[in-house]
Amino acid sequence: MVKNYKTDLLIAVFVLFLAALCFLIGILCNKSNSDTVEIYVDNALWGTYPFGEAQLIKIDKAGKHICTVCINEEGVYMLESCCKNQICVSSGLLTREKARSSDIASWIVCLPNAVTVHLALGDMQ
Amino acid sequence: MKKSFSRAAHLGILTALALVLSYVEHLLPLPVPVPGIKLGLSNTVLLYALFMLSKKEAVLLMLLKVLIQGFVFTSFSSMLYSLSGGALSIFAMILARHFKGISIVGVSISGAFMHILGQCTVALFFITYKAVLSYLPFLLISSCITGAVTGIIAKTVLHHLSGRNSK
Numbered sequence: 001m002v003k004n005y006k007t008d009l010l011i012a013v014f015v016l017f018l019a020a021l022c023f024l025i026g027i028l029c030n031k032s033n034s035d036t037v038e039i040y041v042d043n044a045l046w047g048t049y050p051f052g053e054a055q056l057i058k059i060d061k062a063g064k065h066i067c068t069v070c071i072n073e074e075g076v077y078m079l080e081s082c083c084k085n086q087i088c089v090s091s092g093l094l095t096r097e098k099a100r101s102s103d104i105a106s107w108i109v110c111l112p113n114a115v116t117v118h119l120a121l122g123d124m125q
Numbered sequence: 126m127k128k129s130f131s132r133a134a135h136l137g138i139l140t141a142l143a144l145v146l147s148y149v150e151h152l153l154p155l156p157v158p159v160p161g162i163k164l165g166l167s168n169t170v171l172l173y174a175l176f177m178l179s180k181k182e183a184v185l186l187m188l189l190k191v192l193i194q195g196f197v198f199t200s201f202s203s204m205l206y207s208l209s210g211g212a213l214s215i216f217a218m219i220l221a222r223h224f225k226g227i228s229i230v231g232v233s234i235s236g237a238f239m240h241i242l243g244q245c246t247v248a249l250f251f252i253t254y255k256a257v258l259s260y261l262p263f264l265l266i267s268s269c270i271t272g273a274v275t276g277i278i279a280k281t282v283l284h285h286l287s288g289r290n291s292k
Binding site: 005006007008012015016018019020022023025026029040042043062083084085087088090091096103104105106109111112113114115116118120 | 151158159160161182197198200202203206221224226227228231232234235238248249250251252253254255256258259260261263265266268269273
């Protein structure tokens with residue numbers, strides 16, 4: 001019985017080690033020079049927008065409107081999306097403070113529409 | 126003939142149970158700051174099928190759950206994520222079950238880990254790798270915890286059911 005738990009624990013430690021490795025690689029990869037909002041659609045950069053300048057970015061794919069990203073003085077958020085789960089909309093406002101707190105907090109992801117919004121902070125370097 | 130009907134009925138009930146658990150989970154999101162993290166309660170049904178029925182029925186159950194869930198509750202792209210995660214997860218759990226040193230909790234953690242890995246691999250085709258890399262550490266840590274929780278639940282269920290069957 002004890003032997004069983006030892007092997008289970010080894011599996012858990014292996015998974016946690018991989019998580020730590022990915023965390024380090026993620027930090028090294030996500031660096032930028034100024035505060036910008038990067039929007040990716042289908043794995044390609046859709047556009048880069050200055051953070052803090054109020055604007056609405058409507059995203060269309062194959063002639064169909066899929067979502068709207070809103071940037072204001074406080075932050076950036078997914079205003080609306082045609083996806084079923086609405087996880088991206090419920091992610092809420094992405095602020096400088098949030099993005100500074102952790103790397104994962106600097107992203108809004110809409111998996112069904114393959115849209116990602118990233119708040120890249122220049123002072124993170 | 127009678128046995129095959131009984132098996133089909135058993136599989137039908139398990140599929141319905143897995144779908145209901147998935148739906149309930151969708152209605153009650155976990156209070157964690159990372160969006161999209163789920164407990165994966167339907168995995169307990171899959172573990173039950175793997176340990177009490179057969180590999181074939183567990184694979185069939187996973188396919189039925191993914192397809193019905195995709196057509197009824199989610200979209201085609203979500204189905205693709207579930208299918209890749211589910212396929213890798215069931216493959217890992219079948220493999221882990223054959224190792225004598227691994228308990229049902231370890232099998233469940235292996236399944237949860239591979240489920241995340243499968244979904245992230247598909248995500249790499251659609252979203253930028255930077256976003257995947259940012260989410261992956263948190264998803265991997267959560268897979269460890271949720272895998273252990275569902276494994277303990279499945280272990281308790283199997284323990285009670287095997288006790289009832291032996292009476």
